[in-house]
Amino acid sequence: MRIDVITLFPALFPGPLAESIPGRALGRGIAELHSHDLRRWGLGRHRSVDDYTYGGGAGMVLRPEPVAAALDAVRGDDGFVILMDPGGERFTQARAQDLAGRPHLVLVCPRYEGVDDRIRGMVDLELSIGDYVLSGGELPALVVIDAVLRLLPGAIDAASTGEESFVEGLLEYPQYTRPPVFRGQAVPEVLVSGDHAAVARWRREQALERTRRRRPDLLDLPAGTSGVGPTPGGRVPGAMPASTEPVRRAGRRGRGRRVDDAERWDAGNGPPDRSAG
Numbered sequence: 001m002r003i004d005v006i007t008l009f010p011a012l013f014p015g016p017l018a019e020s021i022p023g024r025a026l027g028r029g030i031a032e033l034h035s036h037d038l039r040r041w042g043l044g045r046h047r048s049v050d051d052y053t054y055g056g057g058a059g060m061v062l063r064p065e066p067v068a069a070a071l072d073a074v075r076g077d078d079g080f081v082i083l084m085d086p087g088g089e090r091f092t093q094a095r096a097q098d099l100a101g102r103p104h105l106v107l108v109c110p111r112y113e114g115v116d117d118r119i120r121g122m123v124d125l126e127l128s129i130g131d132y133v134l135s136g137g138e139l140p141a142l143v144v145i146d147a148v149l150r151l152l153p154g155a156i157d158a159a160s161t162g163e164e165s166f167v168e169g170l171l172e173y174p175q176y177t178r179p180p181v182f183r184g185q186a187v188p189e190v191l192v193s194g195d196h197a198a199v200a201r202w203r204r205e206q207a208l209e210r211t212r213r214r215r216p217d218l219l220d221l222p223a224g225t226s227g228v229g230p231t232p233g234g235r236v237p238g239a240m241p242a243s244t245e246p247v248r249r250a251g252r253r254g255r256g257r258r259v260d261d262a263e264r265w266d267a268g269n270g271p272p273d274r275s276a277g
């Protein structure tokens, strides 16, 4: 896989991607990462890339010409172009799987107030990493690239990416290592029983239970939903119709079960697991 990043701060790459799992994936040549300084395509003597916003208002906007020229130069025949944008499709594990199957990704990282709207027609997908506003698209791009790199064949043991949170539409089951007893809390007996079938059953139950308690929204998705695009409850977080093509290995979802006594992680209740263990 080839990944190109268009940014005003190329020195931010590979940054954290140089270490650990993504670092190994890049080091082994499983993927190559190139960052390009948008100023290379800037206008005039000052290589200007931004300007005031028409209609008035605070902040600067990236002009379309440098971004378009950068895309013309790096997208090639097979580049899948992604604009980092808080109004884009919410990034999910299913989308990470989809991106991991593509040969060439091009990520555009705006700064300031974002990019001239006419650029949106030139991209294949807009991605948001969550409902908050960061200062630029670089951190979101690093998040997306990290999630993708670890899914590439050879990056890590396939068994570990196959069992992680979200892959089957569930959070991961609880895990333990030594010591067998820590501050009075013992490791669940089944895990040291040596009974592999019982361990598998326990993990499945725990994954379901934890998902039910923390993220009932994951179970509420109708079976077969990819997790890409509009979320249940009528909220449409900037999903782009043009880019919601079928996603590979979307993962099975729960049975649409309703959860009434759910304690939600995101409801301000504090860690939902505080009563466990």
Ligand code: SAH
Pocket (backbone or CB within 6 Å): 083, 084, 085, 086, 087, 108, 109, 110, 111, 112, 113, 114, 115, 127, 128, 129, 130, 131, 132, 133, 134, 135, 136, 137, 138, 140
């Ligand atoms: N005025 C814009 C925000 C600009 S923030 C708005 O209200 O939508 C500057 C840039 O940071 C954005 O163009 C985008 O590239 C990036 N960015 C900020 N928050 C992001 C998020 N949650 N997900 C993806 N990109 C984000």
